[in-house]
Amino acid sequence: MRIMAFDYGTKRIGIAVTDPMQIIATGLDTIHPNLIIDFLKKYMLTEQVERFVVGEPKQMDNTPSQSAPHVKGFVNLLKRTFPETPIEMLDERFTSKMATAAIMQSGFKKTDRQNKERVDTISATILLQSWMEQRRF
Known part of the structure; x- marks a missing residue:
């Protein structure tokens, strides 16, 4: 079964x-x-999706960021729609910056590097990879 992550x-x-x-x-x-x-x-x-992992937006001082209420609403929607699928939250600080850095180093053309959809997908991938690494230890 797969694990699915959301930024x-x-x-x-x-995703x-x-x-x-x-x-x-x-x-x-x-x-x-x-x-x-x-x-x-x-x-x-x-x-088959075993669980969802959702990025939890936090500020540097570990308090919820401005987007936290939106993420909470999204999590509630997932719970209502897919009640059998467990949901885990994972700190998403730095995932967008890491995604942007990865894109910059990848050799993409400038127009591709500015593609916000690409940043969001890579951020979700970094989030999921982080979740997987935490589970291995």
Whole structure:
């Protein structure tokens, strides 16, 4: 079964998944928040998802960031729609900066580097990879 991670934003949600053996995290897509539930229902018809990992937005002093209420609403929506799928929160500080740095080092053209959807998907992938690494120890 796969693990699915979300980098939630009010304009876009970056999504990443593991392979079925939960060895590799891969960026899946970037979806508008209004379309996420339909996307997930369709995806979960063909793929088994063991759990969701959602990035928890925090400020440097460990207090919730301004986007925390939006993420909480998203988590509640996931709970209502997929009550059988456990949800874990994981500190997402620095994932966007790490994603931007990874894109800068990747050799993408400037227009590709400015693609915010790519940043969101890579952020979700970094979040999922971090979750997987924490589980290994």
